[in-house]
Amino acid sequence: MNKKNNPVINTDKCKGCELCVSECPVEIIAISDEINIMGYHPAYITDSTKCTGCIKCAISCPDAVITVYREE
Ligand code: SF4
Numbered sequence: 001m002n003k004k005n006n007p008v009i010n011t012d013k014c015k016g017c018e019l020c021v022s023e024c025p026v027e028i029i030a031i032s033d034e035i036n037i038m039g040y041h042p043a044y045i046t047d048s049t050k051c052t053g054c055i056k057c058a059i060s061c062p063d064a065v066i067t068v069y070r071e072e
């Protein structure tokens with residue numbers, strides 16, 4: 001079975017707290033060098049092909065700016 005998961009971070013609303021970075025078991029979330037419209041360094045997904053769809057990142061985000069689209 002081919003399974004595709006797609007975690008999406010709303011970078012404009014991310015405060016760069018890094019909670020999601022430490023929660024991801026496959027370490028595919030990093031903090032960008034860029035600055036978003038609120039003046040924070042936002043999180044971004046480095047390799048969505050490795051995403052397991054565990055939604056730990058979405059649950060950990062205090063601002064609920066991560067959505068994980070899961071496809072079975
Ligand atoms: S759903 Fe899980 S594996 Fe995918 S980016 Fe979020 S924490 Fe990482």
Ligand code: SF4
Pocket residue numbers: 009013014015016017018019020021042043060061062063064065066
């Ligand atoms: S937990 Fe949410 S606010 Fe914090 S860095 Fe991750 S996406 Fe941004």
